[in-house]
Amino acid sequence: MKNLWEFWISRRSRTGVWDQCLVAFAIIGSILVMLPLLALANITIGQLADLSYLLEVATDRQVIGSIVLTFSAGLNAVLILLILGTPLSYVLARTQSRFNQAVESLIDIPLVLPHTVAGLMVYILFMQRGLIGAPLAGMGFFFEDAYPGIVVAMLFVAMPFYINSVKEGFQKVPVHMENVARTLGATRFQAFCLVVLPSSVRHILNGSILAWGRAISEFAAVIMIAYYPMIISTLIYYRFTTGGIKESTAVAFVMIVACLVVFLVLRTITRFVGRYDDRV
Amino acid sequence: MIEFEDVSLTLGDFSLHQVSLAIHDGDYYVIMGPSGAGKTIILETIAGLHVPESGRVLLDGKDMRSIPPENRNIGLVYQDYSLFPHMKVEKNIAFGMRMRKVPQADIDRQVRRLMKRFGIAHLAQRSPLTLSGGEQQRVAIARALAIEPGFLLLDEPLSALDPMTRELFVEELRTIHREHALTIVQVTHSTSEASELGTRMAMIMDGRLVQEDRVEHILRSPGTTRIARFIGYENIFDGVVRSCEDGLCRVETDGVSVWAVSGAPVGQGVAFCIGADEISLYNEVMDGSALNVFPGSVTKITISGALALITIDIGIMISAVLTRRSATEMGIEPGAKVFISFKASAVHVMDEDESPGLTHHDPMAAT
Numbered sequence: 001m002k003n004l005w006e007f008w009i010s011r012r013s014r015t016g017v018w019d020q021c022l023v024a025f026a027i028i029g030s031i032l033v034m035l036p037l038l039a040l041a042n043i044t045i046g047q048l049a050d051l052s053y054l055l056e057v058a059t060d061r062q063v064i065g066s067i068v069l070t071f072s073a074g075l076n077a078v079l080i081l082l083i084l085g086t087p088l089s090y091v092l093a094r095t096q097s098r099f100n101q102a103v104e105s106l107i108d109i110p111l112v113l114p115h116t117v118a119g120l121m122v123y124i125l126f127m128q129r130g131l132i133g134a135p136l137a138g139m140g141f142f143f144e145d146a147y148p149g150i151v152v153a154m155l156f157v158a159m160p161f162y163i164n165s166v167k168e169g170f171q172k173v174p175v176h177m178e179n180v181a182r183t184l185g186a187t188r189f190q191a192f193c194l195v196v197l198p199s200s201v202r203h204i205l206n207g208s209i210l211a212w213g214r215a216i217s218e219f220a221a222v223i224m225i226a227y228y229p230m231i232i233s234t235l236i237y238y239r240f241t242t243g244g245i246k247e248s249t250a251v252a253f254v255m256i257v258a259c260l261v262v263f264l265v266l267r268t269i270t271r272f273v274g275r276y277d278d279r280v
Numbered sequence: 281m282i283e284f285e286d287v288s289l290t291l292g293d294f295s296l297h298q299v300s301l302a303i304h305d306g307d308y309y310v311i312m313g314p315s316g317a318g319k320t321i322i323l324e325t326i327a328g329l330h331v332p333e334s335g336r337v338l339l340d341g342k343d344m345r346s347i348p349p350e351n352r353n354i355g356l357v358y359q360d361y362s363l364f365p366h367m368k369v370e371k372n373i374a375f376g377m378r379m380r381k382v383p384q385a386d387i388d389r390q391v392r393r394l395m396k397r398f399g400i401a402h403l404a405q406r407s408p409l410t411l412s413g414g415e416q417q418r419v420a421i422a423r424a425l426a427i428e429p430g431f432l433l434l435d436e437p438l439s440a441l442d443p444m445t446r447e448l449f450v451e452e453l454r455t456i457h458r459e460h461a462l463t464i465v466q467v468t469h470s471t472s473e474a475s476e477l478g479t480r481m482a483m484i485m486d487g488r489l490v491q492e493d494r495v496e497h498i499l500r501s502p503g504t505t506r507i508a509r510f511i512g513y514e515n516i517f518d519g520v521v522r523s524c525e526d527g528l529c530r531v532e533t534d535g536v537s538v539w540a541v542s543g544a545p546v547g548q549g550v551a552f553c554i555g556a557d558e559i560s561l562y563n564e565v566m567d568g569s570a571l572n573v574f575p576g577s578v579t580k581i582t583i584s585g586a587l588a589l590i591t592i593d594i595g596i597m598i599s600a601v602l603t604r605r606s607a608t609e610m611g612i613e614p615g616a617k618v619f620i621s622f623k624a625s626a627v628h629v630m631d632e633d634e635s636p637g638l639t640h641h642d643p644m645a646a647t
Contacts, residue, residue: 183327
């Protein structure tokens with residue numbers, strides 16, 4: 001058996017297709033891949049065994065509504081990040097102020113904090129008596145147990161994923177390119193819009209996908225401010241505590257399938273968008 | 281005309297210190313210096329991409345402090361060409377005109393003319409990333425010229441090209457300079473580029489202008505040993521002036537006396553350099569006008585292409601350059617006994633001090 005293994009390894013190495021070191025690394029790494037794979041297989045087999053129940057859950061209006069709510073709130077958070085996060089990422093990428101580090105640490109806070117803490121921070125700020133929540137409540141705009149509450153909680157936790165990815169993209173666009181655009185007659189804003197943005201489109205898309213993924217997977221931060229309307233993770237938790245494992249697993253499986261489809265589509269799009277920026 | 285009046289500027293850890301220079305209309309001005317000396321910063325300051333902390337930048341006599349880069353009408357080409365990767369070649373060239381809101385018909389005409397002029401018409405619909413270095417270079421220059429700039433700034437435009445393409449481009453740049461009667465400022469650290477293209481030259485070291493003159497003057501008479509070393513002098517020595525007579529000085533270094541044309545006072549410590557190509561090599565003593573004739577033995581031969589750099593021990597180690605063929609014909613090999621000679625005028629005496637005051641010649645007096 002050992003001889004056969006050595007023969008196979010040496011033969012592949014000679015042809016340059018396989019490298020002994022890479023094969024060893026792949027074997028070690030596959031342990032990690034096995035984890036989600038096993039979990040997926042486990043839940044899939046369980047659900048496919050009772051297809052009629054799965055279909056019943058999948059067509060449940062509350063489940064569909066919750067998935068749509070989660071996806072749209074996530075999308076809303078990403079849209080806000082696109083508008084507010086893109087300029088911030090550009091400033092961070094193009095300046096070397098001593099404040100940058102402080103700003104970057106602030107943005108990264110949601111990465112290191114327990115999500116309940118993040119949720120609490122958002123709640124205290126946006127509750128009806130909160131610093132931001134109070135004046136907005138006066139104008140009839142509420143966050144507690146409301147759609148805007150879900151969006152701000154998602155925005156808070158997704159922010160570092162978007163900012164860091166887009167900042168990296170901007171940093172990879174040579175300043176020279178902007179300089180040339182400016183000598184050719186573009187203002188700084190035109191250079192940003194016509195040269196930097198198109199060159200970073202892949203990073204912006206990747207950042208958006210990461211942020212959206214992070215947003216729709218949030219639970220703890222969201223329930224602190226908006227238990228209702230139920231996003232999908234709240235619904236799964238609710239069904240788990242009230243209906244048991246079978247009910248919650250079916251909802252979870254529907255969410256898994258929905259996420260897989262959406263992310264596959266997005267990743268496929270990413271492969272073809274902004275290919276020209278491979279150099280930068 | 282581009283003028284720098286005591287321009288100082290700090291960017292991170294780098295500082296430009298009170299740089300003053302004048303680039304006249306029609307000059308092919310070369311800015312030379314080691315990496316990190318501040319050459320590119322000077323170009324970018326001309327373009328308006330950095331604002332001086334003190335001093336003034338004047339273009340055609342006008343103070344440019346409040347004029348942003350987009351209003352300076354300056355063409356800039358970087359070493360990496362900085363073509364916009366998301367635009368086809370045609371769009372890259374048209375970019376400046378689009379920014380200036382030139383009518384589309386005029387843009388099309390100008391783009392076609394420039395692409396034809398630079399032989400890149402067939403690349404119009406190609407992505408810049410699929411072009412060779414030489415092609416990218418042509419597109420970058422066409423894009424800069426499309427706005428009909430008052431000044432063209434080139435940041436090491438030839439350093440990324442292979443030797444053959446580079447030679448073609450030297451000729452190309454010379455033609456552009458002549459055809460467009462353009463004032464070109466080029467940053468380089470290549471002595472050959474400076475001598476092939478430049479009319480005047482500024483030597484920048486550690487953010488300071490250390491010498492400014494006609495190119496051939498700086499290459500023949502570097503102001504300091506550091507400049508001499510940078511522009512490729514192999515033979516640089518420290519010595520003391522022992523005697524002087526009729527403009528000729530005898531400078532002694534490590535027991536070897538060398539005659540030099542210099543007005544340095546007797547007893548002064550000086551540095552001097554001798555170009556390796558100024559030294560003649562013989563197998564036996566030859567009569568000639570050279571004052572400096574020394575016997576010596578060959579210690580080392582370094583072959584570089586068709587040339588051979590011969591190091592000879594004459595009491596000091598001195599290098600001479602021969603064609604490889606001449607070296608073979610003369611039987612030059614390590615240990616061989618030879619004679620060398622060089623003229624007193626080939627010995628360039630400099631201040632011993634590494635950072636003397638700026639050596640600056642009046643450009644009008646030079647022409």
